[in-house]
Amino acid sequence: MALQNQLGVLVMCYILLFLLCLWAWKMKSENLVSEKVLNGNWNLLHIRHIGGILIMTAIPAVFLPVIPENLFHWPGSAGLIQTLTLTIAALILLLLVKNNRHGLVVDESINDKDASFHAFHAILYIVVRSTFLICYEFFFRGCILFSCIDQFGTLAAIIINLVLYALIHSFNGKKEMYGAVPFGLMLCLFTIWYQSVWPAILLHLLLSSSHESIFLFPFLRKKSTSVI
Numbered sequence: 001m002a003l004q005n006q007l008g009v010l011v012m013c014y015i016l017l018f019l020l021c022l023w024a025w026k027m028k029s030e031n032l033v034s035e036k037v038l039n040g041n042w043n044l045l046h047i048r049h050i051g052g053i054l055i056m057t058a059i060p061a062v063f064l065p066v067i068p069e070n071l072f073h074w075p076g077s078a079g080l081i082q083t084l085t086l087t088i089a090a091l092i093l094l095l096l097v098k099n100n101r102h103g104l105v106v107d108e109s110i111n112d113k114d115a116s117f118h119a120f121h122a123i124l125y126i127v128v129r130s131t132f133l134i135c136y137e138f139f140f141r142g143c144i145l146f147s148c149i150d151q152f153g154t155l156a157a158i159i160i161n162l163v164l165y166a167l168i169h170s171f172n173g174k175k176e177m178y179g180a181v182p183f184g185l186m187l188c189l190f191t192i193w194y195q196s197v198w199p200a201i202l203l204h205l206l207l208s209s210s211h212e213s214i215f216l217f218p219f220l221r222k223k224s225t226s227v228i
Contacts (some may be wrong), residue, residue, distance in 0.1 A: 006147050009063045013139065014164060016055045024048040025171040032125075032215045042121035049125075049132040056139035064143065071142045075196040086199055089186060090206055097210045115219075122219040129212075133204050140165055140184075141191040141200045149192075158188045183207070 021030065028035035029044035037045050060067065078086075140161060148157035165184040170177045187200040 005065050007151060009060065009065075010144050010147060013055050013059050014144070014168075016059075017052055017139075018168060020048060020051050020055065021168055021171050030171050032212055040118070042125065046121075046124065046128055049128045053128075053132055053135045056135040060139065060143055066147075068142065068146050071146060071191075071195065071197050072138065073196060074198055075194040078194060082194065086190065086203075089190070090203060093203065093207050094210055097207065100211070101214060118219040122216050126209075126216065129208065130205060133208055134201050137187070137191075137197050137201045137204055141187050142197045145188055145191060154192065158185065161188055 024030045024044060024047075027044050029037060029041070029048060031037070031045070034045070075082075144164065145157055145161050148160050151157075152160065162181050162184045166177050166180045169180040187203060190199040190203070191197055193199075
């Protein structure tokens with residue numbers, strides 16, 4: 001009964017998160033290159049992330065019967081092979097991001113009078129986005145993955161995790177939805193191998209920061225040059 005309640009709470013949280021992402025997509029505020037953000041309206045993007053943080057942490061913390069706390073401890077006993085594998089995975093992600101940037105054109109047309117406004121929101125975005133990703137892995141690779149392992153077994157749990165993960169990325173286009181499958185698989189495997197969500201958190205933060213820096217840098221650079 002406790003495990004069924006566990007899955008029921010997680011299903012409710014996932015539905016709320018999905019509806020939040022759907023709302024942000026309909027409002028054209030799903031990511032940094034969405035229409036409203038490019039037009040200077042960062043607020044809805046911030047609301048999406050803060051809302052997601054509450055859904056993925058506050059609700060599970062209050063209503064989940066069991067939270068596997070050991071998953072959120074730093075993996076202190078990682079062996080050499082684990083460390084080398086994680087390092088290689090991080091380098092591969094950086095290489096993929098670099099290749100994906102090839103030929104990418106970024107709009108840097110920001111008025112000087114708006115530089116401080118955009119710089120403030122860019123910095124706020126970095127803080128809120130990083131917090132969101134930590135909660136994201138806590139929810140997907142921590143709560144959902146291991147609750148499903150207890151109920152359905154490891155293989156089925158990974159498949160369920162990948163399906164849910166890909167669906168939540170569908171609002172960012174087919175390319176990102178398909179790319180979420182191998183990336184999500186890698187995060188699941190590292191989480192199970194390490195018995196900790198921290199490798200998944202670090203890899204996700206690395207991927208996000210390296211990919212989004214090209215879009216954030218014009219906002220921050222314009223601010224620094226206008227001050228000088």
